[in-house]
Amino acid sequence: MSPGGALPDLRSLARPELAALVGELGEKPFRARQLFRWLHRNGAATLDEMTDLSRPLRAALAARTSLMTLERATEQRSVDGTIKWTWRTGDGKLIESVYMPETDRKTLCVSSQVGCALGCTFCMTGTMGLARNLTPGEIVDQVHRANRRLVELGEGPAPRPLTNLVFMGMGEPLHNFDRVKAALELLLDEDGPNFSHRHVTVSTSGLVPVMRRLGEETQVKLAVSLNATTDAQRDLLMPINRRWPIGELLAACRSFPMKQGRRITFEYVLLGGVNDTDADALRLSRLVAGIPAKVNLIPYNDNPGLGFQAPAPERVEAFHRILFDRNITAVIRKNRGADIAAACGQLAAVGATGGPRRPAAPGQGAVTLTDPGGLGY
Numbered sequence: 001m002s003p004g005g006a007l008p009d010l011r012s013l014a015r016p017e018l019a020a021l022v023g024e025l026g027e028k029p030f031r032a033r034q035l036f037r038w039l040h041r042n043g044a045a046t047l048d049e050m051t052d053l054s055r056p057l058r059a060a061l062a063a064r065t066s067l068m069t070l071e072r073a074t075e076q077r078s079v080d081g082t083i084k085w086t087w088r089t090g091d092g093k094l095i096e097s098v099y100m101p102e103t104d105r106k107t108l109c110v111s112s113q114v115g116c117a118l119g120c121t122f123c124m125t126g127t128m129g130l131a132r133n134l135t136p137g138e139i140v141d142q143v144h145r146a147n148r149r150l151v152e153l154g155e156g157p158a159p160r161p162l163t164n165l166v167f168m169g170m171g172e173p174l175h176n177f178d179r180v181k182a183a184l185e186l187l188l189d190e191d192g193p194n195f196s197h198r199h200v201t202v203s204t205s206g207l208v209p210v211m212r213r214l215g216e217e218t219q220v221k222l223a224v225s226l227n228a229t230t231d232a233q234r235d236l237l238m239p240i241n242r243r244w245p246i247g248e249l250l251a252a253c254r255s256f257p258m259k260q261g262r263r264i265t266f267e268y269v270l271l272g273g274v275n276d277t278d279a280d281a282l283r284l285s286r287l288v289a290g291i292p293a294k295v296n297l298i299p300y301n302d303n304p305g306l307g308f309q310a311p312a313p314e315r316v317e318a319f320h321r322i323l324f325d326r327n328i329t330a331v332i333r334k335n336r337g338a339d340i341a342a343a344c345g346q347l348a349a350v351g352a353t354g355g356p357r358r359p360a361a362p363g364q365g366a367v368t369l370t371d372p373g374g375l376g377y
């Protein structure tokens with residue numbers, strides 16, 4: 001269903017639902033496959049594009065359903081090739097996706113919610129509060145609109161220049177798990193964009209009860225946004241830690257149902273003078289020891305008003321060296337798109353939830369989590 005509308009959104013329907021609908025309209029089953037391919041392989045923006053479906057069928061679909069297509073509101077291009085898009089949803093909300101080209105991959109960072117309820121104090125999205133969950137159609141359409149635009153820009157061949165997806169944009173994906181899972185099924189479908197589950201990563205700030213579901217019900221990769229090595233420190237940076245502290249989070253990582261050869265990615269945003277000391281690096285190496293894992297070290301990007309600083313470059317190097325010396329696989333992530341506020345923690349579409357709230361002071365993050373997903377906290 002579209003967020004405010006009465007008609008079901010074609011883009012959000014699972015394949016069996018689409019097949020049932022086409023059957024109800026008296027059409028042969030192969031029409032459902034054609035329709036699915038138009039929606040999710042070609043990323044059709046309108047029913048009119050679906051020229052090999054009969055006019056009566058398109059008219060019947062138009063009468064019984066809606067077709068949600070995101071509107072491109074802004075496009076900002078970084079000197080490093082990163083592109084940030086702001087999309088407008090059918091009800092006027094703004095969400096963002098970020099394209100990050102590298103030599104061996106073309107990755108889109110996808111949003112899963114309008115804003116975020118979790119209030120991490122270093123994150124611009126966290127200052128906005130949560131407006132609503134995105135629908136499966138709104139999640140997958142970020143990928144479709146990006147693919148189409150990238151073809152126009154000569155970034156790769158139709159229908160899918162993108163090779164990888166990361167759910168690290170606005171929102172906590174596991175706080176909207178059922179819709180994210182429905183979106184993943186559409187994105188991995190061989191008649192849709194046909195992404196490999198090896199090339200799709202879902203990130204969480206530590207919604208421990210839902211992590212297991214992600215592992216059991218999907219085959220995509222897991223990233224955990226860790227960012228601190230003591231509970232006292234993580235409580236201040238990520239209020240969710242007060243509900244599921246580091247010990248419980250890492251226990252969930254150790255028991256995460258993972259395919260052979262897979263690793264969990266731990267994201268660690270280095271905040272100058274806060275979590276970038278040698279002692280932090282040593283604790284981090286002990287915390288992740290024994291977990292098949294890699295650590296992404298992400299030097300913080302300055303965000304006006306949030307009260308944190310970028311780490312000194314020599315601190316980043318020293319932190320990395322300590323992990324390396326203890327046989328922890330760690331990479332220093334390049335600062336991508338910082339000039340267009342597209343880097344990690346900088347996504348905050350102005351107007352998405354009525355504009356960013358006044359940023360929380362460090363250590364005063366929101367501790368009351370709303371629970372629209374019925375997750376029981």
Ligand code: SF4
Nearest residue numbers: 116120123126171205
């Ligand atoms: S870091 Fe992620 S979970 Fe935390 S507030 Fe930002 S978007 Fe939400």
